[in-house]
Amino acid sequence: MTTPAAPLSVLIVDDEPLARLRLRTLLGAVAQPLLAIAGEAASAEEAMAWLRRERVDLLLLDVRMPGRGGLALAAALQGLPRRPAVVFVSAHGEHALEAFDVEAVDYLTKPVRLERLQAALERVAARRVPAAPPQPPAAGPVLVVSERGRLLRVPLAELLYLKAEAKSVLLRTPSGSFQLDEPLAELEQRLGAGFLRIHRNAIVAKAAVRALEPRDDDEGRAVRVAPVDEWLAVSRRQLPAVREALGEG
Incomplete structure (x- = not known):
């Protein structure tokens, strides 16, 4: 039939x-x-x-x-x-x-x-292409974002950090980065509890943070993000929340 x-x-x-x-x-x-x-x-x-x-x-x-x-x-x-x-x-x-x-x-x-x-x-x-057979569910939730009008599905498990720049937001994963069209505040609303605001211009995945250390320029602290081994500044206002999230206080 x-x-x-x-x-x-x-x-x-x-x-x-x-x-x-x-x-x-x-x-x-x-x-x-x-x-x-x-x-x-x-x-x-x-x-x-x-x-x-x-x-x-x-x-x-x-x-x-x-x-x-x-x-x-x-x-x-x-x-x-x-x-x-x-x-x-x-x-x-x-x-x-x-x-x-x-x-x-x-x-x-x-x-x-x-x-x-x-x-x-x-x-x-x-x-119209016939519908494909059902696929197994994705390994986890994804973040749907827009890069210069192109829609991307980024698994949250791969998202290391988001950082606001002059006219865009940098999304970093272990394999690369993307320049997004959407504001950081809007993206933050679509993230779960596994992400932490560390600065007015940056949000980081808690699982990616490997260290919280003083900055060389004596202007506060920074977190080291693995596996890319990059450092992101932590504002003084966000420092207590970062310490609490990382189990330091």
Whole structure:
């Protein structure tokens, strides 16, 4: 017996509420393929935040939006391990060639006709890769982060420290480092009890700390982070909490 295909999950991304409503109405009139409207986003930033939490099969994506436009968002999606298909929906036809440069499945012009939307959805469904068999769960929790628009999944067990720099946050692992787009305070909220704020610009994994020692310049203390053998400054304000966490007092 053949297992029915799962519904095609769709995220509508358009800054105009009426445009989102019209697409939702049109999608409700589609009989095949089976659809599930996963949600809506009013900007590229909102859509990217949504995709960090959930997976979808298709983005119905406007081209021109305040802030980052649809073309830039589609380009950023190419770094995802399971990238959703993209069908652009725009009032402007002149971006069609650019749309296919970012591997869009189709380019619909507003007002969208049901027949054209139906054809685009059928094309997406035909290209959909069958779902992979269930994989064993990951060894532990991960931190999903954004590096220049590219989404990364970093296992918390590999995260050594986060350090705020001029215009980004450095994420360090034993194998390398990444420059993140998100502020340190926001990243801190997604970390567990295994991490410790040691300075207003630095958070370290407790398990990675090997020593707490005076700094050579007599400006306080620093912790040594293994296995990379790097030192991070500890502020005087955070020193009691660091000592307590490390079992020194």
